[in-house]
Amino acid sequence: MADYRIAVIPGDGIGEEVAPEGLRVLQAASEISGSFRFETESFPWGCRYYLENGRMMAEDGLKRLRDFDAIYFGAVGWPEVPDHISLRGLRLAICQGFEQYICLRPSLLLPGIKSPLSGVKEGDIDFIVVRENTEGEYSGAGGRAHAGLPIEVALETAVFSRIGVERVVRYAFELAQGRKRRLICATKSNAQQHTLTLWDEIFAKTAGDYPEVKTERVLIDALAARLVQQPQSLDVIVASNLFGDILTDLGAAICGSLGIAPSGNINPERDYPSMFEPVHGSAPDLAGAGAANPIAMIWCGAMMLDFLGEKEGAQMIESAIGSVTRTGLALTPDLGGSAATADVTEAVIAEITAPHEMNR
Numbered sequence: 538m539a540d541y542r543i544a545v546i547p548g549d550g551i552g553e554e555v556a557p558e559g560l561r562v563l564q565a566a567s568e569i570s571g572s573f574r575f576e577t578e579s580f581p582w583g584c585r586y587y588l589e590n591g592r593m594m595a596e597d598g599l600k601r602l603r604d605f606d607a608i609y610f611g612a613v614g615w616p617e618v619p620d621h622i623s624l625r626g627l628r629l630a631i632c633q634g635f636e637q638y639i640c641l642r643p644s645l646l647l648p649g650i651k652s653p654l655s656g657v658k659e660g661d662i663d664f665i666v667v668r669e670n671t672e673g674e675y676s677g678a679g680g681r682a683h684a685g686l687p688i689e690v691a692l693e694t695a696v697f698s699r700i701g702v703e704r705v706v707r708y709a710f711e712l713a714q715g716r717k718r719r720l721i722c723a724t725k726s727n728a729q730q731h732t733l734t735l736w737d738e739i740f741a742k743t744a745g746d747y748p749e750v751k752t753e754r755v756l757i758d759a760l761a762a763r764l765v766q767q768p769q770s771l772d773v774i775v776a777s778n779l780f781g782d783i784l785t786d787l788g789a790a791i792c793g794s795l796g797i798a799p800s801g802n803i804n805p806e807r808d809y810p811s812m813f814e815p816v817h818g819s820a821p822d823l824a825g826a827g828a829a830n831p832i833a834m835i836w837c838g839a840m841m842l843d844f845l846g847e848k849e850g851a852q853m854i855e856s857a858i859g860s861v862t863r864t865g866l867a868l869t870p871d872l873g874g875s876a877a878t879a880d881v882t883e884a885v886i887a888e889i890t891a892p893h894e895m896n897r
Contacts, residue, residue: 552611
């Protein structure tokens, strides 16, 4: 039996509510599978920690996280703390500090879920965005001068390195090769003539190593429209940090809700722990209501197990999610239902344990 150490950072808002639910599902999968078990350590980092300590996580936070097998992350952000402080002080600090340069964000229309797009049915939306996760528009290069004066100026420099682009592009090709062998490069090199022309050149060169993968280069504005008009034409998309972030919110929306969208911040070389978090964020307006959708967090658990090599456990959870959404009996308000957060968790656990109970 494999043993894993998981660092849990519930974070802020609904992250504190859905993280424990995801852990309950992971525990159920562990018990039924019998092939793995895990121990967790929770860290109270986030905006409350910032308001009390002046920083988003402990000064030695990365050192304390370094030896875990994975990080299970809820959400970050709260109205009392500026977003650039909360994001850069916790999530980005971990992603960049641990070279989690791949952000995987699947968009899948789950069984029984109605897309806001007319005529779209189950099977029509099934694509994944490979988002560059450590540089690009989120690099933090820049500054402000003449603060508070009429001549104040702010500079934000997007940083694209050849190695940074090459490694994410190659990862996307490898992923596409194992799927439908279709890969779109999301770009805007007609406007960003230095950084994204470099991106395009690297993409074109790398494509030569994968002749079996059909490639397209699509401008980001046209690609956003295509997500709405022809989502069934998409398989794998590779995009810069900012473009990937925006596209995946749209991808979650056309699948019914941000509440069902998972993601993984991956260090492919496994030199550092990878981190798994829902796309939905802290949603302060939902915090404390008991109505947050835990599916994204639960699905993140499946992605984490898959990355750790526990394929059976991952599939068990993913199948249970699909069974729950197909029946429509335990859906939270964002999906048109009235179930509470814990109700959805109980339904998923019931689907995981039901086959085992029948065989006893």
